[in-house]
Amino acid sequence: MSKMTLTLALALALAAPVALAQPEHNQKMDTSLLQRKGLAYRFSQLDMDSADGQRHYRLWVGQPNRPAPASGYPVLWMLDGNAALGALDSQQLGKLAAGQAPLLVAVGYQTDQRIERTARTYDYTPALPGRTEQHDPLTGEPSGGVEAFLDLLTGPMRNKVAGVAPIDLRRQTLWGHSYGGLAVLHTLFTRPGAFSDYAAASPSLWWHDGAIVQEAQGLEQRLGNNPARLLLMRGSEEPASPRAQLKGDVEKPARELTADLAKVKGLQVRFERFEGLDHGQMLGASLRTVLKQLAR
Numbered sequence: 001m002s003k004m005t006l007t008l009a010l011a012l013a014l015a016a017p018v019a020l021a022q023p024e025h026n027q028k029m030d031t032s033l034l035q036r037k038g039l040a041y042r043f044s045q046l047d048m049d050s051a052d053g054q055r056h057y058r059l060w061v062g063q064p065n066r067p068a069p070a071s072g073y074p075v076l077w078m079l080d081g082n083a084a085l086g087a088l089d090s091q092q093l094g095k096l097a098a099g100q101a102p103l104l105v106a107v108g109y110q111t112d113q114r115i116e117r118t119a120r121t122y123d124y125t126p127a128l129p130g131r132t133e134q135h136d137p138l139t140g141e142p143s144g145g146v147e148a149f150l151d152l153l154t155g156p157m158r159n160k161v162a163g164v165a166p167i168d169l170r171r172q173t174l175w176g177h178s179y180g181g182l183a184v185l186h187t188l189f190t191r192p193g194a195f196s197d198y199a200a201a202s203p204s205l206w207w208h209d210g211a212i213v214q215e216a217q218g219l220e221q222r223l224g225n226n227p228a229r230l231l232l233m234r235g236s237e238e239p240a241s242p243r244a245q246l247k248g249d250v251e252k253p254a255r256e257l258t259a260d261l262a263k264v265k266g267l268q269v270r271f272e273r274f275e276g277l278d279h280g281q282m283l284g285a286s287l288r289t290v291l292k293q294l295a296r
Helices: 005-013 081-087 088-097 117-123 146-164 179-190 219-223 253-261 281-294
Strands: 042-050 056-064 073-078 103-109 165-175 197-203 228-235 267-274
Touching: 042 088, 056 081, 056 088, 056 146, 073 081, 073 267, 073 281, 081 281, 088 281, 103 146, 117 146, 117 179, 146 165, 146 179, 146 281, 165 179, 165 281, 179 197, 179 219, 197 281, 219 267, 228 253, 228 281, 253 267, 267 281
Parallel strands: 073 103, 073 165, 165 197, 197 228, 228 267
Antiparallel strands: 042 056, 056 103
């Protein structure tokens, strides 16, 4: 893998902050979909806590109104579930139900907020080597808890969802945006067999000077005989980092990462650029793209 640390460090050095790079505070989640009748999907709710009892999760499980295949439903796991749920609409659900009809799992938190900043900062960021205490460079919140979160996601959460409806472990997609996209890449790089498909939207490649990129070392060996697919997405109006201005070749880190990963045997990689979209707009746009693929 080529090192992109210098590129990312230069991007971080640019001073002007970008408002859309951080989640809006006190924005309520949109639950209107859950009140609609006649949907092609029916939703149920599961609650559980983190192993240390500090974070409280809520999973909204959408099951199509049609029988499960003999092998079980394919599953789309959506991080930042409170926001992802609000990005769904009835027309999308109808197309999904007519296509592959995956089970939808919005992995969120027990809050009425669209984004739970403190919990997601901890859950979606990797631990840095040699750090006994770790705080996020953007939010100042405690970070580095992604391994504990993934243990929960691929263990107890997956088991609870399988208790609601049969699932096909060979067809599991993980989608995430921003820090969620960072978590998606970390999962692929460290646990490539946990999901079959990975969709990283606007992943925070800048985080700690590109620490996530170094995790891809040895990915081919970890993949073994379990091929995976990655869709990397980015808006053309996104700066290279939250504290950078929108100027220069802001897409270079994403393109370099795509090119490096394309060399990994057993991994199919695709990069998609969304013309005219900024960081905030990419959440809904990227999710719609993944849903369209699953509707085929």
